[in-house]
Amino acid sequence: MVKSVSVLASHSALDVLDGAKEEKFRTVAVAKKGREKPYQMFPVVDELILVDEFVDMVSEHVLRRLGDSVFVPNRSFSVYVGYNRIEKNFPIPVFGNRFLLRWEERTGEANYYRLLDAANIRRPETYRLGEPAGPVLVKLPESKRPVEREFFVAASAKDAEQKLRTLLQKDYVDEHSLEKISVEEFVLGAHFNANFFYTVMRKRLELHSIDRRIQSNLDGVYRLPAADQLEINPHVKYIEVGHEPATIRESLLEKVFEIGEKFVEACRRIVPPGILGPFTLQFIVTPELDLVVYD
Incomplete structure (x- = not known):
């Protein structure tokens, strides 16, 4: 029997917790040490679980405390815990489809644009780096904060390569960033x-x-x-x-x-x-x- 609603304490957690309290559910939040203050200050958390790192959510002692809850995922849950752990090592019932979370990515077989194509929804055209195109919007992970991305607009393939070299020289991105680079049609609107x-x-x-x-x-x-x-x-x-x-x-x-x-x-x-x-x-x-x- 579901007795509580649980979340990872980040992203949109406060909205979920507030809604759960309004519906008379007990609430549980899992916060990283050093980032717990908002969840202590707002009166929407019945139980606050502190972890050293968010990935510790799949540890046995945390899972035990979440056992009677339904977990509401957010983007931070996907980024910090990881899709494989969510799908294989997180037995708590999830509100939604946990296997859809990895489809938010832009690269790999499971990617967001594949869903848009299947839905026949217009999206920006995508290109390979160096392919003649322009203007384009280039996205790739930062070197120091891989969960954040660098963006830049380029007028042509040559312009994109020059701007990318500059980012590499300034250490805003690195070789690992290039593995997840996305080059898209720049749509103005x-x-x-x-x-x-x-x-x-x-x-x-x-x-x-x-x-x-x-x-x-x-x-x-x-x-x-x-x-x-x-x-x-x-x-x-x-x-x-x-x-x-x-x-x-x-x-x-x-x-x-x-x-x-x-x-x-x-x-x-x-x-x-x-x-x-x-x-x-x-x-x-x-x-x-x-x-x-x-x-």
Whole structure:
């Protein structure tokens, strides 16, 4: 019998914990030592489990304390614990489909763009490094913080190679970063996140909210006049540090629901039973009012 709701204390854990308390569930959070204060300060955690590293979540003593709970995964859970451990060494019931988590990646057989292609949802075209294309957006893990990514826009294949050499020289990326490099079509438009919930009981797709990312230092660069940007020439980073609410014109909501429904159906076919619960599609609205999903 389920007696509690548990989470890894990071990412969107406070939202989950607050909702669980509202529904009268006991709550459990697993926090890394040194990052526990928010979960002590907000009155939404009944039991706080401290670990040296998040990967310790699969240790026997932690699993024992999570035994009567349903675990709600978030992106930090995937990144810090790892897909293989989640699938093979984490016997706690998960809210959702644990085998879908690895499909958030861009490389390998299980990748997000394969799902979008199966759903017939437009996405940025992808290229190999050096392949004639432009403009492109290049993404690859940082050398010192592999969970974060370097991004840069290149006008051509030659420009991409030159900018990549500069990043390597400055040690922003390294040879290991190149193993997970992604080169994509640069799509110019307005960015949105559509936050969906698919309820299996009602067989219904719900749109809960629309928001946008706040990224550092990109958000600060936006606020600089063009002359100052040229003079300072900052190294632009795209580190996600928050979200802000947004609205989208109602005439586009038909397309928003359409991509959500297509994505649910594709996931059901490829990774059965598919999506169970919340998911987000991040997309760009082009001047032609097309939706291009990129994350």
